[in-house]
Amino acid sequence: xxxIDVKDVYKTYxxxxxxxxxxxxxxxxxxxxxxxxIVGPSGCxxxxxxxxxxxxxxxxxxxxxxxxxxxxTLSPAQLVDFRLHxxxxxxxxxxxxxxxxxxxxxxxxxxxxxxxxxEAEDRxxxxxxxxxxxxxxxxxxxxxxGGQQQRVAVARALASKxxxxxxxxxxxxxxxxSTETLLDLMAKMNKDEEMTFxxxxxxxxxxxxxxxxxxxxxxxxxxxxxxMRG
Amino acid sequence: MKQYLKLAWRNIWRNKKxxxxxxxxxxxxxxxxxxxxxxxxxxxxxxxxxxxRFSTGYIQVHAKGYWDKPSINNSFxxxxxxxxxxxxxxxxxxxxxxxxxxxxxxxxxxTKGVQIVGIDPNKENELNNISGKITIGEYFTAxxxxxxxxxxxxxxxxxxxxxxxxxxxxxxxxxxxxxxxPISGIFHFPDDRMNNLLAYLTLNTAQELFAAYGRYTSMSxxxxxxxxxxxxxxxxxxxxxxxxxxxxxxxxxxxxLTQEIAGDNAGGIIMLFILYVVIAFGVFGTILMMxxxxxxxxxxxxxxxxxxxxxxxxxxxxTIFIGLLGVLSGIILALPVLxxxxxxxxxxxxxxxxxxxxFGIEPIMPASLDPNIFLYQGIIVLLISFVASLYPMIYIGxxxxxxxxxx
Ligand SMILES: Nc1ncnc2c1ncn2[C@@H]1O[C@H](COP(=O)(O)OP(=O)(O)OP(=O)(O)O)[C@@H](O)[C@H]1O
Ligand SMILES: [Mg+2]
Numbered sequence: 259x260x261x262i263d264v265k266d267v268y269k270t271y272x273x274x275x276x277x278x279x280x281x282x283x284x285x286x287x288x289x290x291x292x293x294x295x296i297v298g299p300s301g302c303x304x305x306x307x308x309x310x311x312x313x314x315x316x317x318x319x320x321x322x323x324x325x326x327x328x329x330x331t332l333s334p335a336q337l338v339d340f341r342l343h344x345x346x347x348x349x350x351x352x353x354x355x356x357x358x359x360x361x362x363x364x365x366x367x368x369x370x371x372x373x374x375x376x377e378a379e380d381r382x383x384x385x386x387x388x389x390x391x392x393x394x395x396x397x398x399x400x401x402x403x404g405g406q407q408q409r410v411a412v413a414r415a416l417a418s419k420x421x422x423x424x425x426x427x428x429x430x431x432x433x434x435x436s437t438e439t440l441l442d443l444m445a446k447m448n449k450d451e452e453m454t455f456x457x458x459x460x461x462x463x464x465x466x467x468x469x470x471x472x473x474x475x476x477x478x479x480x481x482x483x484x485x486m487r488g
Numbered sequence: 489m490k491q492y493l494k495l496a497w498r499n500i501w502r503n504k505k506x507x508x509x510x511x512x513x514x515x516x517x518x519x520x521x522x523x524x525x526x527x528x529x530x531x532x533x534x535x536x537x538x539x540x541r542f543s544t545g546y547i548q549v550h551a552k553g554y555w556d557k558p559s560i561n562n563s564f565x566x567x568x569x570x571x572x573x574x575x576x577x578x579x580x581x582x583x584x585x586x587x588x589x590x591x592x593x594x595x596x597x598x599t600k601g602v603q604i605v606g607i608d609p610n611k612e613n614e615l616n617n618i619s620g621k622i623t624i625g626e627y628f629t630a631x632x633x634x635x636x637x638x639x640x641x642x643x644x645x646x647x648x649x650x651x652x653x654x655x656x657x658x659x660x661x662x663x664x665x666x667x668x669x670p671i672s673g674i675f676h677f678p679d680d681r682m683n684n685l686l687a688y689l690t691l692n693t694a695q696e697l698f699a700a701y702g703r704y705t706s707m708s709x710x711x712x713x714x715x716x717x718x719x720x721x722x723x724x725x726x727x728x729x730x731x732x733x734x735x736x737x738x739x740x741x742x743x744x745l746t747q748e749i750a751g752d753n754a755g756g757i758i759m760l761f762i763l764y765v766v767i768a769f770g771v772f773g774t775i776l777m778m779x780x781x782x783x784x785x786x787x788x789x790x791x792x793x794x795x796x797x798x799x800x801x802x803x804x805x806x807t808i809f810i811g812l813l814g815v816l817s818g819i820i821l822a823l824p825v826l827x828x829x830x831x832x833x834x835x836x837x838x839x840x841x842x843x844x845x846x847f848g849i850e851p852i853m854p855a856s857l858d859p860n861i862f863l864y865q866g867i868i869v870l871l872i873s874f875v876a877s878l879y880p881m882i883y884i885g886x887x888x889x890x891x892x893x894x895x
Contacts, residue, residue, distance in 0.1 A: 314791055314889050335795060342793025349893070353788040357498035369491055370793050414792070 259326075260287035261421060261454060262311060267320035269306050269477075280306040281317075282477030288422070291452040293445070295459050295468035302474040304458035305426050311456070312345055312424045313337040325421070342370055346415030348425035352407035354399040360386070360410050361395045367418045378417075385413040388443050405436030412440055416447050422454035429461045441467050492798075496805035499778070506774060507810065513770040514814025514869060515821070517763045521865050522822045523855075528756050530830065530856035532749050536714070536738065538849040541616045542677075544741045545584065545708030547721050550734050554705060555741065560589045560660050563703040564732070570707065573727050579720045582710040584611045587694045587703060591657030591665065593687065595645040602641060602687045604655065606694025615710065618675065618688070625649035625673030633693050634672030640684030642674045649674060653687075659698035667697050678845035715858075764872055772876035775807055779880035786884060787892035800881045804874070811873030815866045829855035
């Protein structure tokens, strides 16, 4: 069964009485464990699409069904809860909480979920180990480089083992070393924990690692192709 | 919970300078408010304490109707129930009986209206230290049958200690009251109206003069805890028969002082209100800025799964921290200063001092250490902080995630 089903979704913004069709009849479904890159020219609707899947924005028309549930039927409070327990978000800017240390930032979601403390701490150590940032565990974000901050942001999104991760141009501001480390981690989570990933990106390095590439143009899917695994 | 406290605590120190300025404003306002209230309350307590000593006591018991028609015919007889109440009530520190009546006093060609007060020499002295006000002669010894007169009366009647004064008036139930009394002493009170009007006899002598054997016109009561005045008065009134007795508090009997204090107090409350408004704006500005500059951070938090009410809770903790720190520092600094002025009251000098003395009040302003002052100011400032953060809280409940994320 598909974990995400996007069914003929439209999103129309009205800017100064002029309708902008940001997403214009998009359909696709996502299976558990997929590693998807959504690509396309600027303004084609990538961010809008991800926001709608993440319940941050509502579709004008069409349905987004996640694990059998139409998310348009959820109240704002239920949506927050839904995001907390199902989705890991990675934003283009790092967006860490500045007053919390690396460890506290990564634990943040697990604490909102009331995860067991020991389990959370182990998870933090495990992820930082992979990211090569164990020595930064008690450091605050402002003492980290951009690349390091984004690694922590990704660790925060992955730590609670969400059903899927939505990442809007996560590597846009990163050097190739950081990009590689991040992609390695995500690929590992995808493989080890069958975590599902959906990216939007302009970055060739990300596209190279994706198993499936959905190409949008003017709010429509113009191509949807799976690579041969292996 | 611990997470919120940690986050809130760290958040308020993100902009140290701004938080410190806000804290300083709360601190100053609390310090001012507490000091002002403490001085006011302390001064009132001193005024009241002094005033009631020279007049009615905190509570006065009369025969029903005496206060409206203060005649010796409205006097009461010594009463077992009253006596045992006065002894057994823990809040009553002193009960002073008096028998008062108006007579004509004369010497030679001069005649003057005089208010005779029959007193228990020991109790009266304990109440208002009248022996210390004797300028010529002696205070009563036990069973003294002399008279003490004010220096105003002495001057007018051209009398001195050892001379005899003649009193003429009406006693209990229309009996003629007339007598000759040797002058034992002449007193001088700060209030000249008293010096021109009052003369003291011992209770026995007065009762005999007015043929009011075993009778009193009033019983003045001093309290250990003046703040429990209403309760004590109520208990007395309940225990005594309503038909025969009236139990009055000083506020009812001394309307002038009550009004004077009420007026001054109202001025103080207006000052307090101004201070509170200043605090409210300071806190409002800070909390609002703390909210607006974190719009994006809040949006991220809600996006990744923090509920809005949890964010509101976070803001509540931040507000409480700021309010509490300001209040506590204000109290901690005010306390030693106020303790000092409680022990060493400010002395009033000049014209103001004379006004005080006219009313028989020691011209000092002691600080009050009534814990309620500290408690109320603290609670009020916390409430104000809370109200000032209502708008930021409403904002958190409503902001649009995507718009804020884009910033
Ligand atoms: N809040 C909004 N109000 C009005 N128009 C919007 C809004 N958000 C997006 N749009 C418009 O919708 C279209 C799709 O925008 P979107 O951000 O999804 O593009 P994108 O594919 O993510 O572009 P980029 O690669 O530059 O990030 C654009 O034309 C954009 O101007
Ligand atoms: Mg975009």
